[in-house]
Amino acid sequence: MAENGSRRIRLGMVGGGTGAFIGYVHRVASRIDGDYDLVAGALSSRPDVAMESGRNLGLADDRIYTDYAEMAKAEAARADGIEAVSIVTPNHMHFGPAKAFLEAGIHVICDKPLTATLEDARKLAAIKPARGAKFLLTHNYTGYPLVRQARELVASGALGKIRVVQAEYPQDWLTEAADADNKQASWRTDPNRSGAGGAIGDIGTHAYNLLRFVTGLKTEAVAADLTSFVPGRQLDDNVHIMLRFDGGARGMLWASQVAVGNENGLQLRVYGDKGGLEWRQDNPNQMWFSEFGKPRQLLTRGGAISGDAAASMNVRVPAGHPEGYLEAFATLYSQFADIIRGDGAAYADLLPSMADGVEGMEFIIASVESSKNEGRWTKLSEV
Amino acid sequence: MAENGSRRIRLGMVGGGTGAFIGYVHRVASRIDGDYDLVAGALSSRPDVAMESGRNLGLADDRIYTDYAEMAKAEAARADGIEAVSIVTPNHMHFGPAKAFLEAGIHVICDKPLTATLEDARKLAAIKPARGAKFLLTHNYTGYPLVRQARELVASGALGKIRVVQAEYPQDWLTEAADADNKQASWRTDPNRSGAGGAIGDIGTHAYNLLRFVTGLKTEAVAADLTSFVPGRQLDDNVHIMLRFDGGARGMLWASQVAVGNENGLQLRVYGDKGGLEWRQDNPNQMWFSEFGKPRQLLTRGGAISGDAAASMNVRVPAGHPEGYLEAFATLYSQFADIIRGDGAAYADLLPSMADGVEGMEFIIASVESSKNEGRWTKLSEV
Amino acid sequence: MAENGSRRIRLGMVGGGTGAFIGYVHRVASRIDGDYDLVAGALSSRPDVAMESGRNLGLADDRIYTDYAEMAKAEAARADGIEAVSIVTPNHMHFGPAKAFLEAGIHVICDKPLTATLEDARKLAAIKPARGAKFLLTHNYTGYPLVRQARELVASGALGKIRVVQAEYPQDWLTEAADADNKQASWRTDPNRSGAGGAIGDIGTHAYNLLRFVTGLKTEAVAADLTSFVPGRQLDDNVHIMLRFDGGARGMLWASQVAVGNENGLQLRVYGDKGGLEWRQDNPNQMWFSEFGKPRQLLTRGGAISGDAAASMNVRVPAGHPEGYLEAFATLYSQFADIIRGDGAAYADLLPSMADGVEGMEFIIASVESSKNEGRWTKLSEV
Amino acid sequence: MAENGSRRIRLGMVGGGTGAFIGYVHRVASRIDGDYDLVAGALSSRPDVAMESGRNLGLADDRIYTDYAEMAKAEAARADGIEAVSIVTPNHMHFGPAKAFLEAGIHVICDKPLTATLEDARKLAAIKPARGAKFLLTHNYTGYPLVRQARELVASGALGKIRVVQAEYPQDWLTEAADADNKQASWRTDPNRSGAGGAIGDIGTHAYNLLRFVTGLKTEAVAADLTSFVPGRQLDDNVHIMLRFDGGARGMLWASQVAVGNENGLQLRVYGDKGGLEWRQDNPNQMWFSEFGKPRQLLTRGGAISGDAAASMNVRVPAGHPEGYLEAFATLYSQFADIIRGDGAAYADLLPSMADGVEGMEFIIASVESSKNEGRWTKLSEV
Numbered sequence A, B, C, D: 001m002a003e004n005g006s007r008r009i010r011l012g013m014v015g016g017g018t019g020a021f022i023g024y025v026h027r028v029a030s031r032i033d034g035d036y037d038l039v040a041g042a043l044s045s046r047p048d049v050a051m052e053s054g055r056n057l058g059l060a061d062d063r064i065y066t067d068y069a070e071m072a073k074a075e076a077a078r079a080d081g082i083e084a085v086s087i088v089t090p091n092h093m094h095f096g097p098a099k100a101f102l103e104a105g106i107h108v109i110c111d112k113p114l115t116a117t118l119e120d121a122r123k124l125a126a127i128k129p130a131r132g133a134k135f136l137l138t139h140n141y142t143g144y145p146l147v148r149q150a151r152e153l154v155a156s157g158a159l160g161k162i163r164v165v166q167a168e169y170p171q172d173w174l175t176e177a178a179d180a181d182n183k184q185a186s187w188r189t190d191p192n193r194s195g196a197g198g199a200i201g202d203i204g205t206h207a208y209n210l211l212r213f214v215t216g217l218k219t220e221a222v223a224a225d226l227t228s229f230v231p232g233r234q235l236d237d238n239v240h241i242m243l244r245f246d247g248g249a250r251g252m253l254w255a256s257q258v259a260v261g262n263e264n265g266l267q268l269r270v271y272g273d274k275g276g277l278e279w280r281q282d283n284p285n286q287m288w289f290s291e292f293g294k295p296r297q298l299l300t301r302g303g304a305i306s307g308d309a310a311a312s313m314n315v316r317v318p319a320g321h322p323e324g325y326l327e328a329f330a331t332l333y334s335q336f337a338d339i340i341r342g343d344g345a346a347y348a349d350l351l352p353s354m355a356d357g358v359e360g361m362e363f364i365i366a367s368v369e370s371s372k373n374e375g376r377w378t379k380l381s382e383v
Helices: A021-032 A047-056 A068-077 A095-103 A118-126 A145-156 A183-188 A199-215 A307-313 A325-340 A354-372 B021-032 B047-056 B068-077 B095-103 B118-126 B145-156 B183-188 B199-215 B307-313 B325-340 B354-372 C021-032 C047-056 C068-077 C095-103 C118-126 C145-156 C183-188 C199-215 C307-313 C325-340 C354-372 D021-032 D047-056 D068-077 D095-103 D118-126 D145-156 D183-188 D199-215 D307-313 D325-340 D354-372
Strands: A009-014 A036-042 A084-087 A107-110 A135-137 A162-170 A219-227 A238-245 A250-256 A267-272 A275-280 A286-291 A296-300 B009-014 B036-042 B084-087 B107-110 B135-137 B162-170 B219-227 B238-245 B250-256 B267-272 B275-280 B286-291 B296-300 C009-014 C036-042 C084-087 C107-110 C135-137 C162-170 C219-227 C238-245 C250-256 C267-272 C275-280 C286-291 C296-300 D009-014 D036-042 D084-087 D107-110 D135-137 D162-170 D219-227 D238-245 D250-256 D267-272 D275-280 D286-291 D296-300
Touching (some): A009 A021, A009 A068, A021 A036, A021 A084, A021 B021, A021 B325, A036 A068, A068 A095, A107 B325, A135 B325, A145 A199, A145 A267, A145 A275, A145 A286, A199 A219, A199 A238, A199 A250, A199 B354, A219 D219, A219 D238, A238 B354, A238 D219, A238 D238, A238 D250, A250 D250, A325 B021, A325 B107, A325 B135, A325 B325, A354 B118, A354 B135, A354 B199, A354 B219, A354 B238, B009 B021, B009 B068, B021 B036, B021 B084, B036 B068, B068 B095, B084 B095, B095 B107, B095 B118, B145 B199, B145 B267, B145 B275, B145 B286, B162 B199, B162 B238, B199 B219, B199 B238, B199 B250, B199 B267, B219 C238, B238 C219, B238 C250, B250 C238, B250 C250, C009 C021, C009 C068, C021 C036, C021 C084, C021 D021, C021 D325, C036 C047, C036 C068, C068 C095, C084 C095, C107 D325, C118 D354, C135 D325, C145 C199, C145 C286, C162 C238, C199 C238, C199 C250, C199 C267, C199 D354, C219 D354, C238 D354, C325 D107, C325 D135, C325 D325, C354 D118, C354 D135, C354 D199, C354 D219, C354 D238, D009 D021, D009 D068, D021 D084, D036 D047, D036 D068, D068 D095, D084 D095, D095 D107, D095 D118, D145 D199, D162 D199, D162 D238, D199 D219, D199 D238, D199 D250, D199 D267
Parallel strands (some): A009 A036, A009 A084, A084 A107, A107 A135, A162 A250, B009 B036, B009 B084, B084 B107, B107 B135, B162 B250, C009 C036, C009 C084, C084 C107, C107 C135, C162 C250, D009 D036, D009 D084, D084 D107, D107 D135, D162 D250
Antiparallel strands (some): A219 A238, A238 A250, A267 A275, A275 A286, A286 A296, A296 C296, B162 B267, B238 B250, B275 B286, B286 B296, B296 D296, C162 C267, C238 C250, C267 C275, C275 C286, D162 D267, D286 D296
């Protein structure tokens, strides 16, 4: 992470125009640690959307593109051209840009899954990037500090030899046939844009990647039952899979978009002959760790970790401040920015003010006074 | 929040040199939404620390100061001077900079509590800021989307007339007398730097601010019992307070730095004659809402909220993606940045790679094939 | 507990006629371990209710009384008279029967609180029971295995010197003025029958007894704020208390009958200079135990405990079978009894049958077959 | 349940001698509601164990048997013979007694699974019981009030058409090869006594029965992967199964005896096209119910239920008192019984006493006084 004198990296983006979800997520992620500056983009193939989206992000007009190939070529030619690019298009549009930028010698950060088809994936893997361009696939759940600690624990032998792995990712947002109205839903349920898999490609791969990342087990074979429950849906919306791993471990994977009551219930449970681990994304700051015959322990993000491991985890705030603490903090900053710009009337009452500060001091002093006086009820207006 | 074409605000910082916790938090918060650029700082009163810290943050040398008063004067005089400043010094060092920058017409973002003494607080409140400079006190817990929704719910009457408020903030980090070794602990337990209160000023005010923010109740009086449990400690490390509010509601507030097993257990519970609310910071994405006589409901961040309210909450990712999702995402970006810069060898194995992407596709295809073949065990190496 | 060849104790009951809650609870409690036979009762002062209630419980007509004094006299005179009596009347009716039976040399099991007034309590304590009659006050929460383990942990020094105790018992059933319609509510909110306290006597004493039982701390003084929120209610329905214990520990106690969303949220948290404990009644099978600087541990009922302590805890089923397991089991037995008696038509479909048993075997065999055949989908109708 | 004037049913038991777990559970279950009297038993095939066990349970010597066939014959011939019998032997010993007692016209309560082999199960089902003798298989988890409410909810259509069912039962007690030392483990891991299945027969059937009971879905086929992880173990200790139900619903079932950190983690999750349900045995008093598009609701045992359904659930104590409340209560009764019998010295300090009662009153009065005096700290010794 930056704050150590490192220069910021010049970043571009393909996809992610106004209203896109995952493009926005990538941009925020690029800003948090101060490592990147977004300076160019092919944010949409529609010129008007590309231009408006780019200007909203503060891009110079000559670095707003509508075609990724043109962008790769132009940026590679500039002295101040982008060094890296984020690809945040639908699955079937990953291959083209990834190939173009890697061949232009520009580092690629690509949303998952890698491509829409296995053929494309293998072709992409066979490309020789120019000038040593590197590649990152954003299986973002592997970035949680406790997920990395889980991996460390398994690698350290704390669980012994792994026997059983239970991974799941239930959601409910596709319970009904809302596909037509919903931009997020429409491409995800369209075989032409998503590829051969529905739920399995969208969220099953997340659960799969997570179990692979944490356990390091190599998958030997799968036995699967993929179902489409919603009438008319072409791709699976529920995935049941049994897994066999090299070395004899067994697993199950469940992914569903029709499990009513679940938002993003990604969960991983790993059991070895000495210990077990359980982690859920909906409270990513806690993880259960059990040693056979002892009480369960609740590990928290940022607790005692050895040196090297700690570095890899990028724990930004101390244990007990949940992930999210920074976002709450950022909301104050952002809404105050609107107020400074004269555009934050809606937040005027919400943001803590000087008066709140004075009253806070009155509360402290009144409490101290009351305590000194044997708990006498003390008015804040007295102090 | 930015991404709407707004210009970034030029930001300075007082305090927050290398190694400081809350200064770092303020900087991350300023970056997340892309609303600020940090361009100046008096990060330490020690010249060498100030210079090194400033350079690490990419500040130009002529905008690295060691004295806040000089900084206020110099920045106010520049055409490209800072428009806002973050004050992240210990409590007793809030008053001076806040006064200086407000009088210089520069917006102030100040960490809590406002000052170390009530006198300072009242003096500060009496200042007339130049050029309409505005003031933000970072009671950061009020920035959580569900805390804001709680406030909306109370204001909407969903809880009826409020009767009982239970606020608490247990920690355990000062259980032992570790004060001398610990920079965070040392000023917090020193009356000269923290003011009259220990736990009450450090965390009691957070709990108090939170209950005030959510309920809107005005405090009439307190009856308090402040204790120092650790031998030799001069300030309170455990706070018991009963509260009476205008209109008859009653409350309790507990803050402790010696409650073993608690990291940052900030919790608020509010009960009216129609309903109740319960929220805990350690899982800030969930909140209980109960209507009398009906089952409890678990509200999640980003669930159904009416228009204006939603805007105030700044929900960055959809329901089910916990706060923290963005940070995990950012970790991938940040560590990939180190790899790009040639300084990320430690992360090389951790970041999802092209090979991971190909294997993910193999997993999808093998699963689809297995499912088409009546669940036949299908090897990933077959597809 | 019985099952060791011990003779059953002959038991009587005062109060607890048809429809009474706590009388029923006492009777079930007396049966679970097979230590008592209920053989006499003054279940109501109304002769018809007393007779019907007694017959429903299988009492002989000559041992159904309407007057406790007469019952005490008559039973003491019988060779097969009761050896113990349960007193399950409203608070103001505890003193009379307790005195009468103790003076008749009959052991007394009395619901809490002891009496309606402190004067009565002290008078009762001053009585010299005949023939060594013993007395039990049913502060039932002290019977939970984990509560007893908590006491052992404190006594063992595992928490170090106790500093802070937080006890609470929130309910919501008296949120509205339903007093007139509700038998349970009516006497509890009537000063003539409940005594000087409302919530404090009904549930505050439970929380208080629990903290005393677990910590062994002796209370020095209290500072209290008792409130009646519901218009017209004469007794407190919300209790805020700060506590000071001998030796310097401090505590808070909150009891409420108007905390919407809480059913019986009894909770105890104890913190010493080495460790902390947290237990909630709504999941009585789990308890948090924290040692300073280590991860929280989740203790479960019936986990590893040393010899003597284990005996005192009366753990009936192994760890992991929650308390309640026995009740679910009992429901099958009881409803099958109704079927045997020809009175269980309503349950016929609910109880597991021979056919369920056969299908269970089909499921096992089909699964074994499928597994042997490389996971081939195997019909239950095939095996 | 009894307490309604019904005569108690005379009960016998086969198996369940001193030290047996499930026999003890059956006996407690038979006592809780007062529906049965245990009067005969073939508690062991070893005469000395049978006699000692029988006497400990208060059986008359002439009703203590060592052979179930003899017992069935003798009891059927007595005027006061048993009306029902509980069979609590290992799986392979269910068939003989069940047949004998049914043919003797005695009702049978049989532990699960029905038998050790499918052949035996079918033979048993084909028997024609004499005198209308009835049969109960103790799939005890179906007796939980919330499990029955779950069934009602599914039947009512509240979940819509069921799509996905996830059942699991993880344990960890067979993680190591402790089989030889452990009576419970030895027969469960022995094919001769348990039948074809290990974990699948012992706990898999529980999970399976639970899903069948709640959903009413009929199983079409299974695809299974059964594994023995512990070296030398002959039966499966981990079970992965995919299920297909008539009508198109799909399911997964996981049962494991090697999932470190899990005690008895029975869990059922059911999702339809309108709603979802989630229940866990380790907190059996709570159940999640979700309607699509609305916040999750936490149902509690004994909450609002319509008439007939409520009756079937046998809710013994009001909502908020967890199952287990009765057991804690019973512990006080049972240990007081020991004290009465002069055998309870170990509990003398544990049971709430007269002095506790007086102090409880002092606490109430001191609190009331303090509250009347503006929260003045009031000593318990003052009142």
